[in-house]
Amino acid sequence: MGEGKRPFGFWTAAALVVGGMIGSGIFVLPAQLAPFGWTGVAAWVCAIAAAALLATVLAALARAMPEEPGAVAICARALGPLPGVLVGWAYWVGVWCANAVIALTAIRYLGVFWPAMTATALSSALWAVALIWLLTALNLQGARAAGNFQLVTTALKLLPLIAVVAILAGLALSGGRQFGTEAHAPFAADQLTPAITLAFFALVGFEGASVAAERVRDPARNVVRATLAGLALTALLYLIICSGIIFAMPVAAVAEAQAPIALFVAHYGGAAAGYAVAGFAAVAAIGCLNGWVLLQGEVPLGMSKAGLLPRWVAVTNKRDVPVGVLLAASTLASLLVLSNATRSTGGLLDFMLRLTTAATLWLYVGGCLAAIRLDVARPVAVLGLGFALWVLWGSGLEAVLLSIGLMLTAVPLYFLALRRGSAEQPA
Template identity: 25%
Template sequence: MAATGKKMGLTGLTTLVAVNMMGSGIIMLPSSMAQLGAVSLLSWIITAIGSMAIAYCFSQCGIYCTRPGGMSAYTEEAHGKSAFFLCSYLYFLSLAIGNVAIAISAVGYLTPFLPWLGSGAIPLFVGSVGLIWLTSLANFGGPKVTGQIGSVTVWGVIIPVAGLSVIGWFWFDPDIFRQAWNPNGIATSDAIAQSIPLTLWAFLGMESAAQNSDAVENPQRNVPLACLLGTLGAAVVYVLSTSVIMGIVPNAELANSSAPFAFVYAKMFNGWVGDIIMALAVMACVGSLLGWQFTLAQTAKVTAEQGMFPRLFARVTLLGAPLLGLIANAVLQTGMAVSTISPNASEQFSKLVNLAAVTNIIPYITALSALLIIMQKAGVARGIQYRNMVALALAMAYSFYALYASGTEAVFGGMIVTAVGYLLFGYIADRMLEQRMALKEQTP
């Protein structure tokens, strides 16, 4: 065990949680939310509370279930080996869908530099697929290079977004915000429901917080606190930045912008500053996509090592890069990009985010449901169990609401890919049986 002095404290872990979540998740949201109006900002409150409950429950799962595998391992504790596969499979798909959405975000911010990219559906598709393959090929250098690049590029989003939360209020116009409140005249409840998948998208990644518990001082205290404080910190930045931007840029202009943060900085200062923000956003998106491509490949690799994904995903180079897995993933994401072709970056982004939310929420639900069994197996004190059950009820309520709010099309798509997942497990179930028989034979 590492010496206590070398472990991460509460402040460091809280910062890590907030930075991991913020990434590029916020970068296109103002434009997507502006299509509903500023009334959609109310969904931040619901999502922040629900996300903190989910993050807290995952931190408890991580503390009391230390086996590798993350959400898939938690799910298996309650639902068996097939659920491990289904959780990994759906999480893998959600990451792949999310990567396409991040690529679209990057292309949106590249458009002012390369106007051709914004001239129609095909240029947007070509730009997105180009970035997908570029970041996949860049991962051939292995995890060390990927990690070093990502730790720098992520600040390309965090600094402008957090900065806008503070300085943007000097340009805030209450009249512009008031006119943007509900331009379409839709019911408040409908506006909140339609924007829930968008705000949830910004918090995806919170499930990774508990993975660092073995490198943290006093994890029973600091991991849950860091999850809550880090999620709350990200929520504050999200709410302030999206609120202030809707009081600076008229709603119609914001809704049609492919680079909302660059657009608002250009309005606040000048076009030169806007160009700098655009360059930072592109850098952050490419860095984030680079990291998520590797995470996607690693998710497939871990599942393949369990005998549940094709063996090609488990093969790595001398540098530790899952080469064939990265190529296969790029092919899959290219197919996803084809299926969602649209001339409007914001529209295409929203469609992908809804589907990514559904394929992520189902693993959330299966993993969260295992907390009760995990606590029973670990012999957790009754008082802690009661406290965690309250958080679990809140996390589940939000998860089901977010699933409902994702819309018929996204839920239908999620149902189809889930059904396909069960079919796929049927084809590999004999491998599980062979492994169990082999273990029995080896046991004296």
């Protein structure tokens, strides 16, 4: 493939990794991890180490098989078409599950301005569903409209994080006495697994360069470097921001916060700064949701074009949008939000975080199994597989079983595509 068809160099590939990782997770995880105390810090370290192992495996696969278009295709080649379909379908499930989380995160930050939106778990869920469908309507107008909206919101996602880092740096330079004003829960080994599951959600997306390997120049070199560099930068930023907020604020206040980053900035920078950060965080989450809504149509579309799913999945409108699968994914994301609306808002978010992590982990499990089968970075792949299964177990039985059930819905679609493909072969 010539350079024109591989437009991404190292910096663009690294931006894919960083952009894919910085989404909604960091805007809600301080509240979810606050009760864990020092166990939360250990969870970040373990989750980052696990992500580094898995990133190394995916990058090694891209280096060994640069002719393949991405991680899902490599899994299909190494493990067979049906396992490849299951891995790709599980990734699609993870996409629309993530959309449910991202929509709820945006509503939590919008609730800073309009408290009625988050007055109850049900009202939060209803507004999140409305936001999902608003951005679905935007994406039905075509990739150009969605892309223009994405350009406006992408840079804004960094501003709240920069504000938090600046405040934390100021606190540290002034002596850091704010970090020791309250006792935090000590490390507890029995709490490490659930804490890792939550922390790992924020790291999902490091596979961006590996998934788009066919667009990267010299993938054997650039995918590896971009993946590890992007992961290291973003993971360090997350560790500092999340742990810094938790240790510089009262635990109860952070744990109960609808918008923990806005709460932190308002506490140290004033109400006006808190409102500004909440606004930027809401816009960033909405922009992230827009990009993932686009992706929830593209993943099954690509699988259909490859003959792994029925041809009707690839039917598009005049704007080249796969309307059917896009509407199906938004419907499923909406049902996920509404089906758990009887939980508390924190419980609703916790469950969706665990389900999203469980669904996405199957791609990493498939990648590690493919590497072991192909004898590519086998020792690292064995360790990565162990970590992935550990985090999967930490997601909880409910989330794991639901992720498996949703993944298996691809099986009849695969055999339908296979039967129709055989019927169309010449006798």
